[in-house]
Amino acid sequence: MEKRVTISVRELVSYVYRGGSIDERFQSNTALVEGTAIHQEVQGKYKEEDEKEVFLQYEFDQDGISLNIQGRCDGLLRTDEGVVIDEIKSTARELEEIDEHSHPVYWAQAKGYAFMYATQQQLQHIEVQLTYVQKSTKEKKRFQQRFTHQELAMFMDETIAVYSSYAKILLHIREQKEKTIPELGFPFPNYREGQRKLAGSVYHTIEEKRNLFAQAPTGIGKTISTLFPAIKALQLEGTERIYYLTAKTVTRATAEEALSKMKEFGLQLRSVTLTAKDKVCFQEETICQPEYCMFADGYYDRINGAIIDILINETQMTRSVIEEYARKHRVCPFEFSLDLTDVVDVVIGDYNYVFDPRVSLKRLLPEKKKKTALLVDEAHNLVERARDMYSAVIHKHSFQAILDEWGSDNGKLLKSASAIVKDLERIHLNGGSHRKLDDIPGELEENIERFISAAEAILQEEAVGEQSEALLDVYFQSQNFVKILELVDDHYRYIGESVNDDFTLKLFCLDPSHVLRQTTKSFRTSVFFSATLSPFAYYKEMLGGTKDDYILQLPSPYEASQIDVMITPLSTRYKSREQTARQLVERLQHQAVEHPGNHLFFFPSYHYMEMVYLEFRNTSDLDSVMQEKGMNEERREDFLAQFVEGGRLIGFAVLGGIFSEGVDLRGDRLNGVAVVGIGLAPRSFEKELIKEYFNQKGRSGYDYSYVFPGMNKVLQAGGRLIRSEEDSGAIQLVDDRFLSRKYMQLLPEDWGNYRILR
DSSP states (O other): OOOEEEEEHHHHHHHHTOOSOTHHHHIIIIITOOOHHHHHHHHTTSOTTOEEEEEEEEEEEETTEEEEEEEEEEEEEEETTEEEEEEEEEESSOGGGOOTTSOHHHHHHHHHHHHHHHHHHTOSEEEEEEEEEETTTOOEEEEEEEEEHHHHHHHHHHHHHHHHHHHHHHHHHHHHHHHHHHHOOOSSSSOOTTHHHHHHHHHHHHHTTOEEEEEOOTTSOHHHHHHHHHHHGGGSTTOOEEEEEESSHHHHHHHHHHHHHHHHTTOOOOEEEOOOHHHHOSSSSOOOOTTTOTTTTTHHHHHHHHHHHHHHHOSEEOHHHHHHHHHHHTOOHHHHHHHHTTTOSEEEEETHHHHOTTTSOTTSOHHHHTTEEEEETTTTHHHHHHHHHTOEEEEHHHHHHHHHHSOTTOHHHHHHHHHHHHHHHHHHHTSOSEEEESOOOHHHHHHHHHHHHHHHHHHTTOOSSHHHHHHHHHHHHHHHHHHHHTTOSTTEEEEEEEETTEEEEEEEESOTHHHHHHHHTTSSEEEEEESOOOSHHHHHHHTTOOTTSEEEEOOOOSOGGGEEEEEEOOOOSGGGHHHHHHHHHHHHHHHHHHSOSOEEEEESSHHHHHHHHHHHHHHOOSEEEEOOTTOOHHHHHHHHHTOOTTOOEEEEEETTSTTSSSOOOOGGGOOEEEEESOOOOOOOHHHHHHHHHHHHTTSOHHIIIIIHHHHHHHHHHHTTSOOSTTOOEEEEEEOGGGGSHHHHTTSOGGGOSOEEOO
């Protein structure tokens, strides 16, 4: 087996020249994130004979390993004095705060490029230049150093010597992976009906660098049917990593279980599960500054040892494993898990790590995306999640609070915050309380950018405190607004909302399909799968699908006789609810008696649920429990734990809530489901804008805005019943509209053998 490791110059120097503490990550992730537009602006002023984005590589032999170092330098400038390697960095910091020694890692990166080019061209010496560009003012500051080839060679030899022990570990875990994947078989005695077809479709989709939209029935085993072929596809040239993306913690756990199952069958690869920072943080408050957090202070001094330790001793880096090693090495567990995404084979995490511009992983560079396959679980959830991710708001009162709380010595901050308040007040005075705006003033964006720059300067110097924490919140809100503003086009609407003395300006994404398409096209493959991509054409369109994408719709593998589907044509409209409540309770009690066991009844609102629940308890001796508002994970688990095999418990829950999808109550833990209502969201200003937008596009705006999302909730809730080949039970749909043609055609085929209860 070839002992060869390929790594970018950036990855090499980032590993070797880490230093300082985790608060520097604040600078690198915000103040010094490279901006494509700024790069292009600088490169656009190069002379005709200069070159940009020059690919360079060099192979080192170290301790029996070939290290292939490669990368693209930003600029190769030809001057009378010789060639200059130009490395461009954008920054929100004031340029006078940056000196020649501010960021050694950037010099290291540029020196790596300089060594490769000087070696290639047999140059005795070469100039290296760092070009800093201030994001707001676009001013530039440059530093140059001259190096001999011998100096650069010594620098690279020292760097490679430090990296080589780590390279041996990377090579070892790669050899484990490459040995065990070909030998891995499907980790169950046989495939369920439809599983083989789904698995084969996923593999061929990755092989052909295409996208797939797959609807597969609940209980078929979608997680193993997508992860297994994706892992087998890691043998393909140009496929190095899998991102398994989910909307809920429970589905992340299912993915971990699938990897554990494959490990039992001999698979050896590394995976990491990403957990939200506020959940995994060891401190009472999530403040990533060394003055407050011992796990942040000196983070970079200890992180390499932590990474080596966990890679040698673990394969599945779940939340508990991450926490164990983070405590052992005294490093931030959240940043630790992010650093591991650079070297593992499978990353399990929330949608936002890829799709949300606020938190998407900046380390996932274009060349890595091309070698990454996305598996998007419960993909129907991504439509509304994406609409939220690609929307942004700012509040006048947030900036007014900055004016009230910060002293007069912070002139730039107060001047920019005051300008934003005035901009928002002018918009506020020109209309009603909730309205669509034709445009927003251009100076507002400029003032927000000035505020961001001033806030960054303060946040990099301020000690931790309530004042700086409040400023940080407004800073991130502002930064997100500017990011989303760059995306605004005809898929968006500006919305102004006035409540009391406050004014909110929202960039509202009506149609996220365009941004989702732009995001996924940079990856090798995207597989969107769910039990409820219905109607299929709607979800394929909304998730950014194109005519070139593959589609797969698998029929239910279960017998119709396993489900007793009942439709009760009772009005559940808001105005009818009190009049029909008693009759509804009778129907629900009848279901519980006719099908003894545990049941879950789903309602379109808490108020409606509580009203029926009280009537049910007053007229029935059956045990019942009701979902509470704001249940934490522990309370959710306690609620579900009551549904035991052989029990007779009635659970009342909210449609579209935490118990209506992602809940797996197999066998006799659940014997019946009732869905009250057709899942329509209440009319709202934003929903009406979505309706208007799709009407203008020639679609049924009402269906896109209300009907299809509502019915997806119904199908998800009904899907809690049949989770395996042995499951059976009753589904009752309560609403007279279920018998209309519009809703009838949206029901699954295996619900077609229904009976009507009068």
